[in-house]
Amino acid sequence: MTGYPPIVELADLGPLGPSIVGPNAGGESIGIQTLDDDPEMLAKLYNPRRLARPDIGALDRLVGLPEHLGADGVRLRSTTSWPRSRIVSGGRTIGVLxxxxxxxxxxxxxxxxxGKGETRLIEVxxxxxxxxxxxxxxxxxxxLLDRLTVCRQLAAVGAILSGNGVVYADWSYANTFWGPHDNTVFVIDVDSCSFGSRGHVQTVGFEDPLTPIGVRVDAATDQYRLALLIARCLTGMRERDEVIDELSSIDPWLHGARDVLVDILTSTDRGRRLPLRRLADVLDQASPDRSSTVDGANVTKWRPRGGPPAQRGHVTVGSSSVQAPSAVKTNQMARTPPTQARRSPLTTRSWNLPNAAAWTPPKKGFWRRLLDRWN
Amino acid sequence: MTYPGTTPASDCLPTYIVLDTSGSMNPHVASLNKTLEVVVDSVADSPRVAEFAHISIISFNTRAHLILPLTDVQGLTSIPEVGCGGETNYGEAFRMVKERINVDVPELRHQGRTVLRPTVFMLTDGGPTDDDWQESFAELVDDSWSRRPHVVTFGFGDANAGVLSQISTKMAFLAKDAYAGNTAITNFLGELLRTLIKSSSTGNVELPTEVEGFKTVSLPREYME
Structure with missing residues (x-):
């Protein structure tokens, strides 16, 4: 599987099997064919009419990327159809392995x-x-745990891509396979990823309201589309607003993930959507074993207080302090529980809100309303 | 509840499978039913395709019959089987398609869907036996009717290329081997399935340009008024 050079001659791949897609499949390829000598690999041959000049530089960067990423690179290679080689023939790039x-x-x-059965790959x-x-x-x-397992992998891939400036753009129902017996995932069509933004890619059912048709897709688009896919897989629901409604009643131990998902899906400022790394982290931290916690900081509950937090920048829970809600807009806080997402155990620490000095105590009754909301 | 960031209503492609079930189709009825089952089953197996492409099945012989009203086939628990017999009255089929579109499109809109132009996939093994099929077809695809569908036709057996070209608005295909009826049926429905799967990915009606076992029939040129 790893024995292919970054650039490979078509002739060196040996005979190709039949195409796994039909002649009218369209897209950038004229066919995707198995290698007779290595059925685990596919030669995707470009359609010269649709992709006359492939971005060779970007493709080579993609091919080489996992080598530099350590464990993340291993994950990309195990959970995605990451391109192995650029295929050339007659001095021209004609496809990708x-x-x-x-x-x-x-x-x-x-x-x-x-009632008839058929064994096949299953789309997410x-x-x-x-x-x-x-x-x-x-x-x-x-x-829910099976769904979480899948979502963690999806978020991890998204976080790796975004962390390396890679835009996938094509998160959708059709581009990930799901192994229902072990909850593995396999993301396909990643060979057309770009570094940085790219021309608009329309994805039915995954339209980002803040990336309308015609606008270039970028990391923010990926955030929305992947968050929507993950929210759908987590809830088993389809319509965005129904998904969000469903998330509101999800188990408390998933509230950290819920809040990040809802933030991404409802943000009106694409530049302020929470990053996919954050989503991956809260999904990783979510565990029913911590069923009494509401987030990754082992906060067991938020108690109403008669006044502002004991110390500016700190909220006391038991004998310790944890990060207070990061937002200062009360209307947003009503929907956004504390956002502490680190793995570290409950310890006293400073509240690192950059704008802490500008923070003003919430109005009377705020904490009660917040508590009621989370309970 | 409604949340910030309005998402567009989801598109739906009303898809009408119009099947010639006249007497001459009798030798192929088993193949027709089997392949139809595979198509409906395959669409039902793919939530994204089934949500995008709602399917209606209309058969026609001496009369037209609504076999399956337009539906999201995920909800189906059985698939209708058709029998064959009678004449090949195209006009009956065209009238029923128009009638159903006038029922189905408002219903989809009522469900909050944005509706793509309906698409008719018609399979026939012979020429029309009625006299008014041309008028019926003209009414179906009348430019002044905003719900007029695309029509794609597939013919084999005694189907006539000249007639197929007259009852198609987008593409027409005629079997290379006129008497390989079962193969033609399989290829027709297979291509229909591929079209729906591909269209559900792009959001556009992605009609085939070539179909295995069929040759493309040239359609009349359209001229500006």
Missing amino acids: IPAAPKAMAAEVQSPIT DLLAKPDEYIARRGLPAPG
Whole structure:
């Protein structure tokens, strides 16, 4: 799997098998063919009419990126169809070598209409449906923990990409496979990622209201689209507002993730959406074992107080202090619980809000309302 | 509840599968039913495709029959089987398609969907046996009717290229081997399925430009008034 040079001659790949996509598949390729000598790899051959001049520089950077990323690079190679080599022929770039989705991810799906079964790869599309819908297809009904496992992997990939300035743009139901028996994921079509923004990519059902058609897609677009995909997979719901409603009643131990998702999905300022790294972190930290906590800081509850926090910049819980809500707009705070997201155990620490000096105590009754909201 | 950042209503493609079930289709009825089952099953297996492309099945022979009203096939628990017999009255089919579009489009809008231009995929193995099919077709695709559909046709057996070109607005395909009916049916429905899957990804109606086992029939040129 790793034995391919960054640039490979088509002839060196040996004979190609039949295309796994039809002649009318369209897009940038004329076909995606397995290698007879290595069925785990695919040769995606560009359609010269649709992609006459591929961005060779970007493709080479993508091919080489995992080498520099340590564990993140390993994750990219295990959970995505990360490009292995640029394929050339006659001195021209004619395609890209990519890994096929692991066969082990395929599962038998039964038709709810005829009861007939078919073993195939399953798009994450199906996970964005309720448990009972999935069970009717003869698959194990994924519980919340299964859904969380998938979402963690998706968020981790998104965080790695955004952390390296890579824009995917194509987060959608169709571009990730889900292994329903072990909750693995495999993201495809990553070979067309860009470094920095790129021309608009329309993704049905994942339109970012702050990246309208015609506007270049960038990291903020990825934040929205991936957050929407993750929220859908977590809740099994489809419509954005229904997803957000569903998140509002999600288990308390997932409130940290809920708040980041809701922030990204409802922000009216694309530049202020919380980063995918933050989303990945809160998903990683979420655990039902901490069912009494409301976030990653082991805060067990927020008690109403008669006045402002004991010390500016600190909120006391038991004998310790934790980070207070990071927002100062009360209307936003009503929906946004504390945002502490570090793994460190509960310790006394300073409140690092940059604008702490400008903070003013909330109005009387605020903490009660907040508490009621979270309970 | 409504949250900041309005998302656009989701598009829906009303898809009408119009099947010739006249007597001459009888030798192929098993293949027709089997392939139809595969198509509906496949769409039902893909929530994103089923949400995007709602499907209606209309059969026609001496009369037209609404086999499956326009629906999100995820909710289906059974698939209708068709039988074959009778004449090949195209006009009946065109009238029923128009009638159903006038019912279905408002209903989809009522559900909050934005509705793409309906698309008709028609399969026939013969020429029309009625006299008024041209008038019916003209009414179906009348430019002044805002809900007029795209029509894509597939023919085999005794289907006539000249007629196919007259009842198609986008593409028409005629089987290379006129008498390989079962293959033609399989390829027709397979291509229909691919079209729906691809269209659901792009949000546009992505019609095929070539279909295995079929040759493309040239359509009449359109001229500006």
